[in-house]
Amino acid sequence: MERGLNKIYKLIKSKLLIDGTGGEVIDAGQILIKDGVIEKTGSPGEMGDIPENAEVVDLSDYYILPGLIDSHTHLSIVPGEGNQLEQMRLPAGKGILRSIPNIYKNIKSGVTTARIMGEENYIDIDIKEAIEQKLIQGPRLLVSGRGVVATNGHGVAHTVADGPDEVRKLCRQNLARGADLIKIFVTGGVSSRNSTLDFCGYTLEEVAAAVEEAERAGTYVAAHAHGGRGADLCIQQGVRSIEHGAFINEEQLESIIKKDMWIVGTFTILFHPEGIEKTDFNVPQIREKVLSVRETVAKNFERIIKSGANLAIGTDSMHGFIGFEMECLVDFGASNMEAILAATRNAARACRVEDKLGTLETGKLADFIALAGNPLEDIKHIRKVEFVFKEGEMVNIEGIGFDKTTSGY
Ligand SMILES: [Zn+2]
Known part of the structure; x- marks a missing residue:
């Protein structure tokens, strides 16, 4: 794939999108990413035309929030x-x-x-x-x-x-x-x-x-x-x-x-x-x-x-x-x-990096995590992170580490 010539698009689907701005959460919220940067977020109806070559990452069983x-x-x-x-x-x-x-x-x-x-x-x-x-x-x-x-x-x-x-x-x-x-x-x-x-x-x-x-x-x-x-x-x-x-x-x-x-x-x-x-x-x-x-x-x-x-x-x-x-x-x-x-x-x-990080908004780096449970209902759901994405790329969190424990809990 020639990066740069064919822009790499990804469309992330969620069960609930908590975008980190402190505003309203978005049911079934989506994130459109181009080359690791967020192009757009919103409910499915607000997303407009999605590029045909966008890779769809279906996390519609998961609660998504910023990295x-x-x-x-x-x-x-x-x-x-x-x-x-x-x-x-x-x-x-x-x-x-x-x-x-x-x-x-x-x-x-x-x-x-x-x-x-x-x-x-x-x-x-x-x-x-x-x-x-x-x-x-x-x-x-x-x-x-x-x-x-x-x-x-x-x-x-x-x-x-x-x-x-x-x-x-x-x-x-x-x-x-x-x-x-x-x-x-x-x-x-x-x-x-x-x-x-x-x-x-x-x-x-x-x-x-x-x-x-x-x-x-x-x-x-x-x-x-x-x-x-x-x-x-x-x-x-x-x-x-x-x-x-x-x-x-x-x-x-x-x-x-x-x-x-x-x-x-x-x-x-x-x-x-x-x-x-x-x-x-x-x-x-x-x-x-x-x-x-x-x-x-x-x-x-x-x-x-x-x-x-x-x-x-x-x-x-x-x-x-x-x-x-x-x-x-x-x-x-x-x-x-x-x-x-x-x-x-x-x-x-x-940390003075709010121009690039901290929320899921247009222009920011596509760092986000996916949880199985809603952290707004019970904050303890943050203990178990199912997926981690950094600049639009999934981090293979199962395949790294020297021990099998995911955390010290
Ligand atoms: Zn210290």
């Missing part, structure tokens, strides 16, 4: 194995090999785009290229390279940057190597032994340096921040997103809304028995932090959801668990549609 976007994850880490930072310290080769089954779990779970929030040795950038070159199957990756973190901060594997000059240099190195965004660790975190959650690792000047470097290069900063002084600095200095945000207070939430910033929730790692609980509960400092933070997160996100703030979600290395992430949002009070938007339209906006 899911995991807005915050890593590649080489498996939280249940314990000591995540030690996992990131492994040599590049090992890190890449460890990443492969995780990538497969992601695509099998319906994640067609994933934003990678820090790896050592630029393995995220090399893996991104390997996926683009079709050496391996996987979600399209948005990458940040090496995380920007202070010597005494949370998230230190090998790389550190202290003072505005070192922060600038590390940002520039990441950007030169092909980073799509800058990830900075500002406050303490749950999974490290030596930082409390209200610890603030960076000064105003250091956060400002990262934001300025990113913006001059046409991109943005996503900041690991739970709350307190660190979150204040991030909000003042204009980072794009607060990642995790366990302790965002009322005043901070107001500023986040006013400045049109994003909050990216990461719940599975904290709440699922396969997460931090599985192994790191042996470490008393971590166990205490997890137990205390669970209650706070549930209450805080109920408030965040009600506030209407920009909200996306990420599995934070709980590969295959994006469905559980959405279930958590529903538990905290989101509607099923709001949970879907947090992993589709809103995630695309948080």
Whole structure:
């Protein structure tokens, strides 16, 4: 087949089309795709003339929604194995090999785009290229390279940057190597032994340096921040997103809304028995932090959801668990549609890829998934993804992976 001369058309038929815009769902909705890009969507009566040579993909027993976007994850880490930072310290080769089954779990779970929030040795950038070159199957990756973190901060594997000059240099190195965004660790975190959650690792000047470097290069900063002084600095200095945000207070939430910033929730790692609980509960400092933070997160996100703030979600290395992430949002009070938007339209906006991804609309890449049950009736249907399409091509999710389990449920 001569691509380009004979345009490749596909017509996708569904039982119900949830296009990810948050608008009305479409009974028996159809998608017309040309060369991996959506030409048109609508009910059968609205589709007009369909090119004769269009390949018909009959998914009329299935519920179709946009490919899911995991807005915050890593590649080489498996939280249940314990000591995540030690996992990131492994040599590049090992890190890449460890990443492969995780990538497969992601695509099998319906994640067609994933934003990678820090790896050592630029393995995220090399893996991104390997996926683009079709050496391996996987979600399209948005990458940040090496995380920007202070010597005494949370998230230190090998790389550190202290003072505005070192922060600038590390940002520039990441950007030169092909980073799509800058990830900075500002406050303490749950999974490290030596930082409390209200610890603030960076000064105003250091956060400002990262934001300025990113913006001059046409991109943005996503900041690991739970709350307190660190979150204040991030909000003042204009980072794009607060990642995790366990302790965002009322005043901070107001500023986040006013400045049109994003909050990216990461719940599975904290709440699922396969997460931090599985192994790191042996470490008393971590166990205490997890137990205390669970209650706070549930209450805080109920408030965040009600506030209407920009909200996306990420599995934070709980590969295959994006469905559980959405279930958590529903538990905290989101509607099923709001949970879907947090992993589709809103995630695309948080990651600044909404021009191409996140909804099933004309001009966007034809990334979509098919489910046997209606996720608007029961969000748990997202746990079992039957078909995954990336840029109009079906991904053979049965034929990939090192084990037979489709996810960790
Ligand atoms: Zn993370």
